[in-house]
Amino acid sequence: MEAILNKVPALAPELVNLGGVHKHYGQGLAACHALHDIHLKLAPAEMIAVCGPSGSGKTSLLNIIGMLDSATEGSVIIARLLVSKMSDQGRADLRNELIGFVFQSSSLIPVMTAHENVLLPLMLRGRLDETALEETEQRAADLLSRLGLATQMRQYPGRLDASQCQRVAIARALVTLPRLVVADEPTSRLDNGCIRLVMDLFARYQHEHGTAFVLSTRDQRQFSRVSRTLQLNEGRLASTPTEARRRPLRVQG
Numbered sequence: 001m002e003a004i005l006n007k008v009p010a011l012a013p014e015l016v017n018l019g020g021v022h023k024h025y026g027q028g029l030a031a032c033h034a035l036h037d038i039h040l041k042l043a044p045a046e047m048i049a050v051c052g053p054s055g056s057g058k059t060s061l062l063n064i065i066g067m068l069d070s071a072t073e074g075s076v077i078i079a080r081l082l083v084s085k086m087s088d089q090g091r092a093d094l095r096n097e098l099i100g101f102v103f104q105s106s107s108l109i110p111v112m113t114a115h116e117n118v119l120l121p122l123m124l125r126g127r128l129d130e131t132a133l134e135e136t137e138q139r140a141a142d143l144l145s146r147l148g149l150a151t152q153m154r155q156y157p158g159r160l161d162a163s164q165c166q167r168v169a170i171a172r173a174l175v176t177l178p179r180l181v182v183a184d185e186p187t188s189r190l191d192n193g194c195i196r197l198v199m200d201l202f203a204r205y206q207h208e209h210g211t212a213f214v215l216s217t218r219d220q221r222q223f224s225r226v227s228r229t230l231q232l233n234e235g236r237l238a239s240t241p242t243e244a245r246r247r248p249l250r251v252q253g
């Protein structure tokens with residue numbers, strides 16, 4: 001019901017539409033104005049990179065797009081829903097339905113194997129029937145294989161190195177076939193070969209499932225295949241979407 005009430009009536013093809021977003025943390029001497037007047041639109045199946053130095057506001061922006069945090073000011077529309085007016089529960093439900101996350105730290109559950117960690121978001125959604133369970137177990141295994149982890153599926157995170165943990169976290173973000181993946185520095189611990197595997201997999205999801213991606217990085221050379229790169233400096237977007245560097249969608253088979 002809440003979702004219906006908050007539906008944006010105008011035709012809004014964008015998956016994400018931020019209008020005049022500000023983010024403040026703390027008060028008084030501890031106050032921080034982390035994001036200033038952000039306007040950003042993301043189309044379905046689009047892949048963008050948000051670049052900027054440490055402290056420029058990348059995580060703050062991704063947390064708002066991913067509905068993990070609220071904007072202090074401005075409108076946040078996701079999948080035509082005005083989430084800035086929704087309750088915490090409404091946002092959490094929508095988040096679970098639509099979004100896959102890759103956090104800066106891989107945040108894997110230490111007592112679960114790599115394969116079980118990947119399956120976790122699906123398990124949290126409730127009981128699956130036998131066919132659905134088989135299908136998702138296969139999808140999780142396929143994702144891990146594509147990320148070069150075929151022989152590590154039964155390993156616990158304590159036995160995996162930082163690059164392997166980061167790739168397990170990437171597989172976990174994709175296993176629900178989300179409409180949007182929000183990934184905070186997802187390749188920071190990967191070598192060039194692994195970055196290529198990850199970008200191939202992202203492009204495959206973009207092409208086959210219509211998944212959109214918002215990636216953050218301190219080093220924009222890491223994402224040579226995004227369609228747009230936005231630069232954040234001290235909480236301000238240096239380029240508007242129309243001025244930003246645009247590239248045609250490149251999908252490799």
Ligand SMILES: Nc1ncnc2c1ncn2[C@@H]1O[C@H](COP(=O)(O)OP(=O)(O)OP(=O)(O)O)[C@@H](O)[C@H]1O
Nearest residue numbers: 025026032034052053054055056057058059060061
């Ligand atoms: N929970 C918080 N409370 C207070 N200030 C915060 C909080 N989170 C972020 N900040 C401040 O907001 C600003 C932007 O931080 P943010 O983490 O979004 O930047 P970032 O570009 O992601 O940095 P990094 O690359 O180091 O992760 C910084 O000045 C940071 O200190």
